[in-house]
Amino acid sequence: MQLIVTRPEADSTELVLKLEALGHRAIVSPLLDIKPRKDATIPPGLYQVIAFTSANALHHAAMVPAPEALKAAKAFAVGAQSAAAARQAGYEVVKAEGGDVAGLADAIARACSPGDGPILYPSGAETAGDLKGTLEARGFTVTRVVLYDAVPAESLTPEAIVALKNGSADGVLLYSPRSARLWSMLANRAGLGSATRALPHYCLSPNVAAALGIGFVTQVAARPDEPSLLALLDRSV
Numbered sequence: 001m002q003l004i005v006t007r008p009e010a011d012s013t014e015l016v017l018k019l020e021a022l023g024h025r026a027i028v029s030p031l032l033d034i035k036p037r038k039d040a041t042i043p044p045g046l047y048q049v050i051a052f053t054s055a056n057a058l059h060h061a062a063m064v065p066a067p068e069a070l071k072a073a074k075a076f077a078v079g080a081q082s083a084a085a086a087r088q089a090g091y092e093v094v095k096a097e098g099g100d101v102a103g104l105a106d107a108i109a110r111a112c113s114p115g116d117g118p119i120l121y122p123s124g125a126e127t128a129g130d131l132k133g134t135l136e137a138r139g140f141t142v143t144r145v146v147l148y149d150a151v152p153a154e155s156l157t158p159e160a161i162v163a164l165k166n167g168s169a170d171g172v173l174l175y176s177p178r179s180a181r182l183w184s185m186l187a188n189r190a191g192l193g194s195a196t197r198a199l200p201h202y203c204l205s206p207n208v209a210a211a212l213g214i215g216f217v218t219q220v221a222a223r224p225d226e227p228s229l230l231a232l233l234d235r236s237v
Helices: 009-021 053-057 081-091 101-111 131-136 158-166 178-191 193-197 206-212 228-236
Strands: 004-005 025-028 032-036 049-052 072-077 091-097 119-124 142-152 170-175 200-203 217-219
Touching: 004 009, 004 158, 009 025, 009 053, 009 228, 025 158, 032 053, 032 178, 049 053, 049 081, 049 101, 053 081, 053 119, 053 142, 072 081, 072 101, 081 091, 081 228, 101 131, 119 131, 142 178, 158 193, 170 178, 178 193, 178 200, 178 206, 193 228, 200 206, 200 228, 206 217, 217 228
Parallel strands: 004 025, 004 170, 049 072, 049 119, 072 091, 119 142, 170 200, 200 217
Antiparallel strands: 032 142
């Protein structure tokens, strides 16, 4: 299959290799461009937990390599990719938990106590859920630090537009509700709304599929992680 990959450019390289190893071809059309906030810093403190909802936070100089004051804190990552990035950066105690923001909050609440110290939450300016608010409602103190902006693309790439126009694209991979909304908007802007709706959209979670809107063909991963998402491709061949 020829699949359109919508992840940010930094995250697409490894995904393209995985798809090629599975016998697929990839067209990269990033919907978000990750822009680090160079002046962002981590407030000093004795954090019991670092919560990662995206591997993008682990591309920032404030978090990589793991600062001495943080590397021994428990790192809870929303998925396997974020967890792998945290381990590679030097964080010593890393767990991949939850699969989404709500699941991550539940995992932290089960494993940790509000009285054991604050939680550090390095994030982007826009997030898929309110991790800080959810944890604070459970009694935790959360320090959220915005490390980057995810800037939306203004159009699909020329390669993606050509594939949609000539019918050579066999599907689209979508990882977040925001990227799903952008995909729908940019496809309509290019005059390709009808062609897009006929394609299978492989979605990381039900929330991603719902963000597309009505009329799209969707398949949803059994679990909100990349292996489950890629497993959908086997069933589509």
